[in-house]
Amino acid sequence: MSSSERFRPDLVAGVRTAGPILVGILPFALVTGISAIGAGLTIGEAIGMSLVVFAGASQLAAIDLIGSDAPFLVVVGTAVVINVRMVMYSASLAPYLRACSLRARGVAAYVLTDQAYAASVAEYETNEARGRLPYYLGVALSIWVVWQIGTAVGAVLGAGVPDALGLEFALPLVFLALLLPAMKDAGTTAAGLVGGAVALAVGTVGVPLNLDLPIAAASGVAAGVVVDTWRDT
């Protein structure tokens, strides 16, 4: 079978996996578009930010800070620090994409998100035969399309959606549905429990520069390694 014949079914499988994730992405995208207009950005700037940055949490943080007239370096620094976690995803995905061309890896990097990463790695670990790049692109490009459309629609609609519906709650629900299957043994369970507890603790106490997520994630990973080492001896 040629590689192009193998490409399509794996791409389609990725798009199928993305389906339910998109249900969680869409409200988040709408909220991001709506907040951009609320903060005083133009529709063009809101759409441009989604195209160039394509990272929800950091876009929301940047929009919030621009809206409160924060200095340039604070806006850029905060938005970039929130995305430091992408280095961990990049390192985790890299072994699976090693065989791909530089251009394909560049595209894969541009569309890298929390959800595309988590869904793809979960699939690679359970299905050795799955085509890595097409499956990943199926998930990641579906998310990209919905994010672009959602933030644009949100920007055009402006502030017409009631806050009380709590639509942004759909996003942690997506992460939750990906988290529980990822906690499959003692080490990964420890990583999840410690990561979550530390995130709540540092979020409550407050740490500078939005370093909450990197600190919590590093603590969780350390806990997993410790449990793993302890069980080996």
Place this chain on the structure above:
Amino acid sequence: MTAWSHAGVWAAIAVIGICTFALRFSFIYLFGRIDAVPPRIRRVLRYVPAAVLAALVVPSVVAVEATVGATLLDDRVLAGAVAAAVAWRTENVLATIVVGMGTLWALRFGPALLG
């Protein structure tokens, strides 16, 4: 409304975009140039998904209040707990969203509708 100029907004978008791409490309670029990923790094990377996902979920569901009761009786915490049970049993993203959002709305708007 922000006092930022349009040029300032576009400059911020460009810088954030370039830095974010560099973070995303970092290891995907580097590992393509070296022969194999060391087993020690692989062993650490195994724990990244659980740790990061938990760190994203917990603070957006739980907000620490003055008492344990007030913290646990929040509508997001209760809806999150029900959704976690569904996620654990079904491992299905859509079912988790539907049950979680349904529970949140029932807790928020149910009492008013009944009452």
